[in-house]
Amino acid sequence: MLNLILFGPPGSGKGTQAAHLVEKYQLLHISTGDMFRYEISNSTELGQLAKSYMDQGQLVPDSVTIAMLRKRVEDNPGVGGIIYDGFPRTVAQAEALDEMLAEMGTGISGLIALDVPDDEITKRILLRGQSSGRSDDSDEATIRKRIDEYKSKTTPVFDHYAKAGKSLKINGIGSVEAIFGQLCEAIDALG
């Protein structure tokens, strides 16, 4: 079973690439950000809680995020593979994911990071904000906070999987097709 973490800062193109990858490799796409936005659009209790963090550019607490992720995986038994987009975002989330997959007799196949410099991601997020309707994409202070959260809490996840020789980085600047090509090469090399 392919368990792929698509990694990178906000605005690095994870969502766009994940959409192409799920089609090519027939994977289940799990985006915790999309799941939270779905809860918000349905005005659920979970959505309201998540929104209070997302609007500040902060991470939603681990306990809430991990429980939601676990349920999504458990609700989809027998899938050929999963692409994790925007999860794990903390080392605690990574450890919980490793434990859960080990219980299922599987594990992370690899983590692929899309490498994009800060000034480029801010530009991209602001541009996306013009059409995404996402309030966290429209305010520069919120975007800066999201980048800070990524640097302080999320980049250690790269090192967590690097210790097991499972992390790799690809250049996230270029056309969608060119980056997709590099991703496919990296995935096919995972075996």
Ligand code: AMP
């Ligand atoms: P994204 O769509 O992945 O950029 O996520 C948007 C927002 O949702 C983030 O800024 C966080 O507030 C929240 N979020 C998404 N995934 C996670 C996660 N794995 N852990 C904590 N918060 C998350």
